[in-house]
Amino acid sequence: MTGPADLASVRAAIDRLDDDVVALLARREELVRAAGRLKADGAAVRAPGRVEQVVARARERATAHGASPEAVERVYRAMIAAFVDLELATAAVADGVVVGPAAPGSAGEVLTLQRAAYVTEAQLYGDPGIPPLTETLEEVAAAVAAGTVLTATVGPRVVGAVRGELAGGVLSVGRLVVAPDRRGRGVGTALLAAVERTPGARRAVLFTGARSAGNLRLYRRAGYREERRERVSAGLELVHLAKDLPG
Structure with a gap:
């Protein structure tokens, strides 16, 4: 030819x-x-x-x-x-999962879910004092009131949550958690996709530990690319990732 x-x-x-x-x-x-x-x-x-x-x-x-x-x-x-x-x-x-802004009064459920999800991360890095575990109910309630928390619910039950804070077109994504019995069923993916639709967001950034293989797989499949690594301590290296958004 x-x-x-x-x-x-x-x-x-x-x-x-x-x-x-x-x-x-x-x-x-x-x-x-x-x-x-x-x-x-x-x-x-x-x-x-x-x-x-x-x-x-x-x-x-x-x-x-x-x-x-x-x-x-x-x-x-x-x-x-x-x-x-x-x-x-x-x-x-x-599967009946509804993703949307966290309801007023849901801070307690979100915090309980967050602590359950991050226990394994704390064990992985040998650090029980990581911020998601030390955050107070008042701090979570303030985030809910500010409208930065999305939840995934099945009926009245919260089965997942994520946060997104927007500044200058850059969306900082964090605290992505899913109930243990709902993992591997698309809840995390649905939450991530929902928070990325935050009005005005042109770029999303997030980080996770270098040993958190499951998190890294999820983020990379969702289109995030590694930008840099940060050595926080002898036992903790953070991987910073970013993704350009259509908006």
């Missing part, structure tokens, strides 16, 4: 193909969200067996079209990871 003769033409052809790819991804997202509404839980969404089938089929198609199977596999695994997060968020909504 004869291709474009100069770099500008090659780039223009790539741009046209990318337009087609994005249009197809938009259609795929619609189908993924529809699938999420039909699945029972996070395990059904992740479906590792189904993922491997999709990847194997993509490799076969790559070979048939003269493309690198290894390159296509890397692209597909990244794409699947991103769409799994979208599907998990949709599944959480379908």
